Amino acid sequence: DTAVSQTPKYLVTQMGNDKSIKCEQNLGHDTMYWYKQDSKKFLKIMFSYNNKELIINETVPNRFSPKSPDKAHLNLHINSLELGDSAVYFCASSLAGLNSNQPQHFGDGTRLSIL
């Protein structure tokens, strides 16, 4: 009965490869997010989708491309991986829209290591 699940949990790959991380939520939420957490635990928003529509697109290299096939899924594809992409990537979801007092629910993270 996992609420926000992301796969894989660990991803170790070579520089220059292309990889994808998948996220699914079964909470019925309408908004999903991708965050990047660096080694110092700093959390940075990357993207947000509301009902499959991109609503937040922070300054992120265009090697990162989110895709939302439906409101329960938000996947992240990364092209030409670089050493600096090593981090933990978190997916989250919330009931949002114009209601900002709803908390976000996070997945357990995908630990990406670039060799």
Added chain:
Amino acid sequence: GDSVTQMEGPVTLSEEAFLTINCTYTATGYPSLFWYVQYPGEGLQLLLKATKADDKGSNKGFEATYRKETTSFHLEKGSVQVSDSAVYFCALSDHGGYQKVTFGTGTKLQVIP
């Protein structure tokens, strides 16, 4: 823009000590305020929240009061346990449109027996 400032860690306390983690914010409107906790190897979980001035959020012995006059939302607990060891994030969510949450940099708490 919105911002959240937390005290730097790590904070190391003995079991049963009193905990305060300071958090101040800047926002253009009247945001909702949150504390999230991240245990090792896990994602963030909501710990407590407050949605308007003078509201007090509480959960698991933790408390924080939304202070508009000082733009603060300090986290407190009267007696910490080893199991409270985690990273704590203060966050705000603006009311200006679709929810964008601004997180603080996180404060690592280590509780020793």
